[in-house]
Amino acid sequence: MPENSGSSEDSFGNSGRRPPSMAGWDDVERQSFWAFHEDKNKPYLRIAYIKLGSDADAEEAVVKAFEYIMGRWQWMLGIERPHQYAWAVLNSKIFDQQRARRRRPEPADVAAFEAILFTDAYEYLAGTIHFYTAVRRLSERQRDAVILSYGLDYSTHDAALVMGIEEAIVRSQLRLARTRLLQLLGVPASPNGDRKVTT
Structure with a gap:
């Protein structure tokens, strides 16, 4: 197991930067x-x-x-x-x-969660520039939940473990994110309240 040796290469494998000391730790x-x-x-x-x-x-x-x-x-x-x-x-x-x-965050390949979030509206949402812009406008917690769950294919349980929150909160943030993304992208609502593409 790595320990702080005081050498020029730190415990995380990066030379030139000395990490905090573990002196006094049990x-x-x-x-x-x-x-x-x-x-x-x-x-x-x-x-x-x-x-x-x-x-x-x-x-x-x-x-x-x-x-x-x-x-x-x-x-x-x-x-x-x-x-x-x-x-x-x-x-x-x-x-x-x-x-x-001095750069803005650029979501990587979001096609996986784009397709999952909007399977009924995929053709409508094929303009990914608009989708990326909308993702940036989510709250940080919603964006993280979406990226972990769909971009990285984490289960809601695993996403919750990584984020240090309850699984129910992840599920709630994903629902809120989907609603917000559909709103930002102007996907119209159907009579039963679901948003869908009208052709």
């Missing part, structure tokens, strides 16, 4: 942090890549997020929702990376 604290890192590193990198569109930028944002989390890990072990706090840290570091690179 074995349980060390093991719990590295278990958290192993569990979240891959999904964090995937979501960061979708939001940043660059492997290098995604890796930098995630490394910075874990460094920040590592510096507060002992405190986080005492809070009610450490995974939700960590998700907020990750999003903050992604935003910092976007701002530093």
Whole structure:
């Protein structure tokens, strides 16, 4: 299991940047942090890549997020929702990376969740530029739920674990996101209240 050796290459495999120290941590604290890192590193990198569109930028944002989390890990072990706090840290570091690179977030291949969200309106929504623009206008939590559940094919259970929230909240955010996207895209409502394409 990795530990802070004080060498020029840090515990996350990035040379030139020294991570926070684990001095004073007990074995349980060390093991719990590295278990958290192993569990979240891959999904964090995937979501960061979708939001940043660059492997290098995604890796930098995630490394910075874990460094920040590592510096507060002992405190986080005492809070009610450490995974939700960590998700907020990750999003903050992604935003910092976007701002530093002066680029807007560009959703990657969203065709998968575009088709699932709007199977009855796919032809109408084939203009993906409008769809991407609409996705950007969702709330951050709605956007994250959509990207994880449809862009990355996570179950609502797994998306909830990554985001540190209840599965019911993910399902609610997906329903709200679908309603909002249909509204933004101007898909008309049918008499029973469902939105559909009229030909």
